[in-house]
Amino acid sequence: MEHSLKTTGSPSLEELYKSPAFPTKEQLHKGPIAIIECIEEIPCNPCEASCPKGAITIGESITNLPEMDYEKCTACGMCITACPGLAIYIKDYTYGDTKALLSFPYEYYPLPKAGDIVQAVDRQGNYVCDAEVIKVRNPKSYDHTAVITIEYPKEYFEEAVNMKRIK
Amino acid sequence: MNRIVNHPILDKEKPAKEVEIFVDDKPIIAREGEMIAAALIANGIFINRYTIHKHKPRGIYCAIGRCTDCIMTVDGIPNIRTCVTEVKDGMRITTQKGTGVWS
Amino acid sequence: MIVTELAIVGAGPAGLSASIEARRAGVDVLLIDENARPGGQLFKQIHKFFGSRAHKAGIRGINIGTELLRESEELGIHIWLKGEVCGIENGHNLWVVRDRNRSEIVKAKKIILATGATENAVIFPGWDLPGVMGAGAAQTMINVNRVLPGRKVIMLGSGNVGVIVAYQLMQAGAEVVAVLEAAPVLGGYGVHTAKVSRAGVPFYVSHTIKRAFGTNHVEAVEIVELDNSFKQILGTEQILDADTVCLATGLTPLTELAWLAGCKFNFVPALGGHLPIHDDKMHTTQPDIFIAGDISGIEEASTAMEEGRLAGINAAQELGYISEDEAKIRTDAIWDSLNSLRSGYFGQKRRDSKDLILQNGKR
Numbered sequence: 001m002e003h004s005l006k007t008t009g010s011p012s013l014e015e016l017y018k019s020p021a022f023p024t025k026e027q028l029h030k031g032p033i034a035i036i037e038c039i040e041e042i043p044c045n046p047c048e049a050s051c052p053k054g055a056i057t058i059g060e061s062i063t064n065l066p067e068m069d070y071e072k073c074t075a076c077g078m079c080i081t082a083c084p085g086l087a088i089y090i091k092d093y094t095y096g097d098t099k100a101l102l103s104f105p106y107e108y109y110p111l112p113k114a115g116d117i118v119q120a121v122d123r124q125g126n127y128v129c130d131a132e133v134i135k136v137r138n139p140k141s142y143d144h145t146a147v148i149t150i151e152y153p154k155e156y157f158e159e160a161v162n163m164k165r166i167k
Numbered sequence: 168m169n170r171i172v173n174h175p176i177l178d179k180e181k182p183a184k185e186v187e188i189f190v191d192d193k194p195i196i197a198r199e200g201e202m203i204a205a206a207l208i209a210n211g212i213f214i215n216r217y218t219i220h221k222h223k224p225r226g227i228y229c230a231i232g233r234c235t236d237c238i239m240t241v242d243g244i245p246n247i248r249t250c251v252t253e254v255k256d257g258m259r260i261t262t263q264k265g266t267g268v269w270s
Numbered sequence: 271m272i273v274t275e276l277a278i279v280g281a282g283p284a285g286l287s288a289s290i291e292a293r294r295a296g297v298d299v300l301l302i303d304e305n306a307r308p309g310g311q312l313f314k315q316i317h318k319f320f321g322s323r324a325h326k327a328g329i330r331g332i333n334i335g336t337e338l339l340r341e342s343e344e345l346g347i348h349i350w351l352k353g354e355v356c357g358i359e360n361g362h363n364l365w366v367v368r369d370r371n372r373s374e375i376v377k378a379k380k381i382i383l384a385t386g387a388t389e390n391a392v393i394f395p396g397w398d399l400p401g402v403m404g405a406g407a408a409q410t411m412i413n414v415n416r417v418l419p420g421r422k423v424i425m426l427g428s429g430n431v432g433v434i435v436a437y438q439l440m441q442a443g444a445e446v447v448a449v450l451e452a453a454p455v456l457g458g459y460g461v462h463t464a465k466v467s468r469a470g471v472p473f474y475v476s477h478t479i480k481r482a483f484g485t486n487h488v489e490a491v492e493i494v495e496l497d498n499s500f501k502q503i504l505g506t507e508q509i510l511d512a513d514t515v516c517l518a519t520g521l522t523p524l525t526e527l528a529w530l531a532g533c534k535f536n537f538v539p540a541l542g543g544h545l546p547i548h549d550d551k552m553h554t555t556q557p558d559i560f561i562a563g564d565i566s567g568i569e570e571a572s573t574a575m576e577e578g579r580l581a582g583i584n585a586a587q588e589l590g591y592i593s594e595d596e597a598k599i600r601t602d603a604i605w606d607s608l609n610s611l612r613s614g615y616f617g618q619k620r621r622d623s624k625d626l627i628l629q630n631g632k633r
Binding site: 236 | 304330401406442487
Binding site: 037084124161 | 317318319320321322323327328329330333428440441449454455456459460461462463464465466467468469470471472473475610611613614615616617
């Protein structure tokens with residue numbers, strides 16, 4: 001089934017590649033990086049100020065799409081919880097021999113615990129693979145947006161973007 | 168029970184004083200200060216009244232006191248908008264038929 | 271009779287912001303709201319707001335609301351809750367029914383109407399069953415009253431209200447069966463639809479509800495595809511299991527008091543329909559009546575707060591508490607912020623409509 005942001009709710013890869021904050025395949029596989037899936041001009045800029053390395057640029061007109069400088073991004077993750085749209089996550093292809101890492105924002109209960117096996121899903125919420133929870137961070141400074149880090153098999157590296165809610 | 172206890176964004180509520188109200192003579196537990204309609208929904212009651220001609224069931228619709236779909240007879244007074252009226256200990260609420268009866 | 275300098279009707283984000291600006295300047299303010307709690311729709315917005323970081327972006331609506339309330343309390347703003355303003359006379363007198371059992375007349379030199387908006391209805395057989403409600407109604411139940419009004423929800427309407435409430439229903443523990451949209455494209459922000467989509471919720475564009483079934487409650491919903499002229503295509507019907515239908519089909523400004531006061535109206539489809547026009551000071555065509563927030567056009571909480579500030583500052587200036595120069599400096603900055611919020615793909619239509627209103631509302 002074909003997907004597009006304005007007809008099925010989630011963006012196609014084609015749409016994402018047009019964004020200046022979505023990495024090329026090469027950048028995506030190089031090491032830990034932040035990925036911003038924000039492809040509409042809406043007035044919003046908290047991501048820009050949240051980056052301690054100045055890797056994200058929006059500029060004077062706050063409807064500009066965010067631009068990511070992948071030379072500067074260290075994947076520290078500060079931007080994940082700064083984004084009101086929950087549109088930012090971090091991936092690391094080089095994490096392990098067979099496993100990749102994904103850190104994503106999550107605002108449902110119950111939260112999983114480190115060591116739990118959860119179901120990683122794609123942009124349409126379809127099951128991709130099982131993943132192990134490495135870390136769950138939910139300090140007060142995140143204002144109730146938890147950040148969950150999971151490790152999962154490299155062959156599903158690109159599809160997985162989040163996890164299925166726990167009943 | 169339809170109460171939301173653990174919410175990912177909203178902090179846990181302070182424990183509220185429980186009050187007893189009666190719906191069609193059946194006692195139910197409500198939280199002091201909450202809206203009647205909410206107390207009913209928390210206890211699985213979704214019908215507030217029946218319409219005057221076709222006797223069709225009605226429940227909340229706007230939930231902010233504008234549409235009157237949620238009206239019930241409360242302590243003898245009909246047409247009370249239960250979504251914007253707070254419960255009181257001992258309150259007697261009845262499912263209203265049509266425009267209700269003053270008693 | 272109560273006499274005050276500035277009476278503000280509605281203690282939502284627009285009214286609260288207006289009262290804070292006016293009170294800070296020294297104006298004697300009376301803030302009136304029909305509800306038992308102030309804040310309007312703000313305390314239902316549990317998501318982080320967009321906008322510029324300089325203007326509270328990234329902060330949840332509920333926390334912005336708490337902050338506004340704290341400020342208004344610190345300033346000692348006089349507020350009447352459970353006060354329903356039922357009439358307006360001679361452009362200065364408000365008839366208020368207090369606590370649903372007594373009348374009060376309020377005589378004010380200036381009035382700001384910040385009465386917000388009401389949800390639209392879409393009618394189909396079965397729409398009167400328990401379980402069919404406004405999206406805002408569901409939002410009130412889950413975020414304010416903390417009760418779940420349903421467990422399997424169909425959301426009709428994919429604008430920001432629809433997709434945000436769909437997300438919040440899932441946060442409250444419900445399942446969203448589908449989001450339907452009559453138009454061939456989804457209405458809300460892509461980041462909102464993406465959040466809902468990755469929770470496994472399907473979107474159906476060019477679809478609407480044909481009917482809702484059930485004896486005492488919604489039990490199932492029949493949906494149907496629409497053609498380019500929004501006509502139902504027979505044979506495309508599907509039955510979906512559900513116990514709740516939320517209607518997120520637009521908002522209409524609540525303008526009764528402006529009608530009663532004789533304000534001039536325009537019909538502005540992009541902003542919700544019939545609404546009182548205003549100038550760049552938020553004046554209606556009646557000399558001492560201002561408007562702010564959704565009553566002046568359906569937008570967002572961020573624009574409501576800015577319009578409230580405009581009305582509050584300008585009312586304070588006209589009452590002699592702020593100089594014209596100071597008012598201009600401050601309101602110019604607010605207009606910059608409003609123009610920024612009304613830009614981009616989603617905002618431009620609102621900007622164009624507001625520009626037309628300002629042209630017609632010039633005094």
